[in-house]
């Protein structure tokens with residue numbers, strides 16, 4: 001994109017770049033502007049909102065060598081924390097669980113984030129524990145205290161679309177020098193991060209809309225099948241991402257490959273049971289055991305789901321079809337539907353089930369995530385199992401229902417999975 005085409009709103013003045021961009025751009029070194037614009041182009045390729053926020057935050061932190069950061073998005077007139085990164089905590093044993101936070105802030109002058117959303121102006125704080133006396137906002141120490149972290153310098157910028165709409169704020173924490181000592185953010189950091197935030201806001205708004213459309217599809221399915229709630233699919237997708245990431249590290253996958261898969265896995269995992277929309281209510285909502293014929297109909301949801309994504313136009317469609325079709329396969333070959341030669345044939349599912357690594361990895365991951373969540377969740381027709389009973393079931397099914405390597409990974413990141421459960425609770 002040429003610089004003259006770049007239209008965004010300056011967080012300081014509220015003017016568009018057509019009006020004030022030249023002075024901002026001239027204040028930045030040319031190579032930093034070029035870097036920001038090429039990253040902004042790359043952001044447009046990312047489909048999933050979480051992958052996008054991950055990249056936006058990573059790049060914003062990279063400009064100022066910041067140790068940590070978070071993005072809050074506007075939801076129901078509040079700022080809801082959507083994404084957190086923290087290098088110090090990620091390096092610590094069981095520090096990663098603190099990245100799944102669940103809180104909202106009012107848009108008012110009581111917090112730094114609320115104040116930036118209110119004023120739509122960036123804010124630099126040199127030391128969060130020694131705020132200037134005249135300011136209205138306070139620093140909330142609860143995160144530092146629970147995670148044993150020390151916040152010092154903070155840069156908070158608004159995320160504003162080219163049409164002047166505030167969609168959230170980004171906060172980056174603890175800028176560092178070459179020796180990794182924490183230093184205050186500079187005015188140039190503020191300019192660079194604000195400029196980048198303005199460019200990223202459009203991509204964020206677009207990806208947010210995609211996620212909302214998916215969740216609406218799931219809401220429609222939920223009217224039909226009360227098992228597949230928005231909270232359930234959000235949890236299954238987040239568990240799947242974390243299990244995949246740990247698997248990919250164990251299996252020495254490249255960072256680019258991990259990012260690419262994470263981007264498509266989340267949405268594809270959310271849609272694992274979308275084929276149930278085509279199953280009769282009489283079967284789906286039956287109170288009591290299913291007859292052999294009803295069970296056969298129920299099993300058909302994997303085929304119906306896969307058909308939805310059959311005219312594949314993207315990697316994302318391929319993975320969604322793979323997961324929809326295979327998430328009831330079992331490692332020992334006792335699952336369904338087995339090999340399918342023609343997805344559109346009338347009686348295309350006959351078994352036997354696929355076995356072991358013959359089941360696509362993404363489907364093996366979703367199988368584990370889905371069963372864990374279904375057993376630990378309460379439904380109208382059933383109580384949840386006690387957590388220990390669920391964990392014992394997963395241990396017992398290692399090498400039977402579930403891929404043994406994935407079961408080991410599940411237990412190695414169990415604290416992160418619990419934090420996810422807490423973040424996406426039913427409401």
Ligand SMILES: [Fe+2]
Nearest residue numbers: 272273327328
């Ligand atoms: Fe299913």
Ligand SMILES: [Fe+2]
Nearest residue numbers: 228272273370
């Ligand atoms: Fe499910």
